[in-house]
Amino acid sequence: MGRESHKMKALSLLRSRICDPKFVFKPLHDSPDSNYSKLKFMISSSITEACNNSILLLGPRGSGKSAVLELVVGDLLVEYPDMISVIKLSGLLHSDDNCALKEVARQLCMEHQLQFSKAASFDDNSQFMVAMLKECGLAHKTIVFILDEFDQFAQDADQLLEKRVRSRFSHRKLLFLPPSTEDSKRILEQVLSLPVDSSFPHDYAVEFNRKVQDILEDRRFKETFNKYLNLDSSIKHLLRFLFCAVSCMDVQTGFLTYENFETAFSSILRQPKLECLKNCSILELYILVCMKRLEVKEQTLCNFNSIMKEYKNVHDSFQTSDYYARNVCLRAFEHLINRELICFTDSRGYGSSVEFRPVKLLISSAELHQGLKAYHSCPAILHKLMDREG
């Protein structure tokens, strides 16, 4: 039982590490070139020297902008207690002026235990905000506005700010870039190794770390890992991979294996269209192939009726055994629409019936080809039809 419990403990430790930005980002902080120390310097100079700054954190999704900001703010709150109020706005929620001001007023009230009224007007709120800013300035309190999803407030962050706004923006920019492959590896190693101290049985921890090292050295793992990072090298993406892998860990043995990573890789990188094809019925495949043929004939617009005509043509010329009634075909057609393998080209037109609305194929011929090949019981005729056009 004791052995079981420390294995569970190891699993949960790994999971909590992966979910904790503090742990993941910590090793990247020490150098003075890191965004963490730059951002911290800028905000703390606002606190100590009363420099007003506006800083833009730029970077692709999942590169740790919010995480680093949270870390910095958290550290500063500890360092300068009672001197910072944080107001958080999100562009997705508060891009409307009125709503944003109301939210600012609400959070200011919350922060200072004041009574907030929903009924206050735009003017009231904006004046309240200005009054508060002044009071806080006099009381040596710094207000940090965090505008998440900033591009929703502006048309396009940085490049297309309104000229008056741009003139007032102080143009500090911090660029968050995905870590290099070496950094990713370092993070991987750091996250996965158990501490060799009293928290785990010594033998277990050593063995665990040795196995992790083995995996990391494994050529197959390196391949998978690189393949994974080729797609997207951001930290968030990496963490997702790790979390999946760790969750696959066998609690019985209590060790990570290469297979765990393999499973994680395939469970994250799915091929939705191909998987869809795998689950299609033969009739549905017929319809797709018919649409494909129509497209090759440069009949750009087609609807259910024209597809049915083609289907009949195919049937007539090849004498296939799979010929279904029209209403069955319609149902199959609707299935395909629901699976987004085909779609209507017009957005409106709810009035007219499904049969007459123009549709388009949402899967490329190469994929269709590949899908048919992978399909076990695919009729030979379909392959033939595809190849002919190929």
Next chain:
Amino acid sequence: MAETPSKSLRSPTKCKQQSHLDANSSPSVNPVTPQSVAPRRSTRRKLLAFDSVDPQKPLNCIDELCEHPSKAPNKDKARERRNLNRSRRSIDYAEEPCKGKVTTRRNRTRENVSIGKAHKKESNSGSAKCPTSTPRGETSKRRNDKDSDSAKVPIAPVSPDQSETKKRKRIDERRVVTRAMVARSRKSEKGQKSNVLPKRRVYYKKVVYDGGEFEVGDDVYVKRREETDSDNEFPEVEECRLCFSSGDDVMIECDDCLGGFHLKCLTPPLKDVPEGDWICGFCEARKIGRDVGFPMPPEGKKLVRTLREKLLSSDLWAAHIESMWKEGDGTYCCRVRWYVIPEETAIGRQPHNLKRELYRTNDFADIEMESIIRHCFVMTPKEFAKANEGDDIFFCEYEYDVHWHAFKRLAEIDNDNEVGEESDSDEDWNHCKESDFDTDDDVEYDAENTKDSRPQSSSNHAPAANLRKGQFFGLQKIGTKKIPQFIRNHKQTDIERAKAMLLLASLPKSLPCRNKEMEEITSFVKGAICDDQCLGRCLYIHGVPGTGKTMSVLSVMRSLRSEVDAGTIRPYCFVEINGLKLASPENIYRVIYEALNGHRVSWKKALHLLNERFVEGKKSGEKADQPCILLIDELDLLVTRNQSVLYNILDWPTKPHSKLIVIGIANTMDLPEKLLPRISSRMGIQRLCFGPYNYQQLQEIISSRLKGIDVFEKQAIEFASRKVAAISGDARRALEICRRAAEIADYRIKKLHSNSDLAASGKGLVAMADVEAAIQEMFQAPHIQVMKSCSRLGKIVLTAMVHELYKTGMGETTFEKLAMTVSCLCTSNGEVFPGYDTLLQVGCRLGESRILLCEAGSKHRLQKLQLNFPSDDVAFALRNCKDLPWLAKYLV
């Protein structure tokens, strides 16, 4: 109320300390008359030489007092003064960059009003809406309580804290009278006798009392108790700690113990007062751990403690006179605002506190003039730095909220206007606005509030903070519990000073490079004011952002205001509006009306009233006669569909008796042309263009701010100015670049050389490289870097996009075509083709960071994609990619 504010002010330890001191002092010494003051520090002069008015003659009222024999004339007078002040207030708007400040000011004003009202209507003093009222009301209660012991007035003592009452009693045994709140107790005594409040109450601005001349706004020492003992002497002169005589010789003050020493008494004697800090031998010895006492005074002579010493050991109080009056029975009273010494605050003396530091409180009291001893001088940090003489100077930078035990820096505008005037000026307005607040249940609320402990006071019936009706209730809560030490002790390095000077928020002393424009504005405004008709005056100012349009107008208005104060030009009112801050264009009427008359009405009503004033020439009130200058910033935002707002505003100046002058500011040069002809004919006549700054001007602007701070390399400033001048000519940009450069240099010094002594000395110049880095950061779009750090597949997709573009010449492509290209590229270069679905993901990721513009991923093969940046940028970014060298051949 478990913890009353004043309890902490006069804590038990203080009482003990006091009694101890009392025990030391020997009995009955007559007040010492002012002697000639020995100069203290070489520059000291006789500061305290009072007018030689006969000290026995109780009172001399100086001519400029305003007398109100009864209530009605009183009011008239008040209004007169108010009107005077109104104009002043409206000019004050000029100083305030934003509307919000007006409100705060009003907020403050109000508290003063209620102070004023407190004399007339006792019930008002407990208004819950008045930020200071609660502590004050409470203190008054307690003082009553205290008095009831000595004066035997039948008032039920409201003792919030038993132990405290006891303490008080102990003090009472020694007959504490002076601190008592005279007004209330006396009133209740009278109430017993006649049940009538004193009818005559005469207000003064200046009073000569017992030889001292006191004015509203002065700072004074206040007696703590009726002195029967030796401490009743108020020495004007400090004695030397060594020879125990004052003499005429120069004395020097120890910066640590504040003791005074004759230069000649020191060992070795000093010839001159040394520069910088000086610490006496006793303090020095104490610092290195030796126990040294000051020499004892010779037998029979006791060490006379100066008032400063007594104040700093809380045997005296200091206060700020807010108003003075004579009661019906002839006693002279005044309303004061207490100062406290750091020891009397909740957190006690902090290491960063200066020896002579006081805090201003929001605790008011009415006291008799009798308890005032004489003047002291409480100064702002700036004044204090200059003051070098006298023993009665004190330093005050913060206000202490006795209720919340919180500190707040004193706003600088506080010193600009006299509080007394303000209180009158807004009285009328406040009356109608707050009549609902001054009702009885507010008093009840107040009483309740005093019993509540702090967090509960914001309970259900407290007004909301962000509602205007509540006048932003509760802002007084904001304040820091403890003044952070690093702010007080921090000595700015040169770079930090430079950073502070380059802040957009800091107002420079001089505004170079816009003299011509400012002259033009001045002459325009002056011409318009002096013209009796004020016909059709409208000025349109345009220019790109950051060229000093608003700043120039505001600085002109400031200089004009000083001319008004000097009396060279007629008073006028000035209203500043920013179009961007209006919720809707129509709201401008409301804002204008509120600024002019102080009432808030709906915009339709406001339009009607403004039309009455400007078109029909109906003047309500005397002030309406003054010309009105309306500054509208961001004028283009007032354009509505039918342009009626602009039409109305620009039409008013053309009316015969409107006396309205409009100054509009916008960015576009041709705004008048874009408007309807009937508007442009009213506005486009007088225009003023603010061109972008050229590099010499920018250089001058930056250097003028950095005067005396030598951290920038000369070429660095020039480089920044040239760069900005070439791009936009925006001064804000130039300042920001320099500030950023200073920040980068600061960062470099503090982080990279944290161990070397370079950081300690604070030296190090802001070099070209720093400016270069700042410019890079500011002007270079980061997309090149983002592309360089893309994932491997991302790079391939980008290359395929460029390749596709070169092949077809079409900027837009579909996902299907792109995928074909990618698969071609991959197969011919030995790369594994990742599959369509993966590729789609990669494309969408690039779309998220706006490297590509693309449609939603659900369109799959029909998805349209396009590069968001020139293909050359992509080629530049990816040409030298180490991982994928083969990309280069598709990028040429």
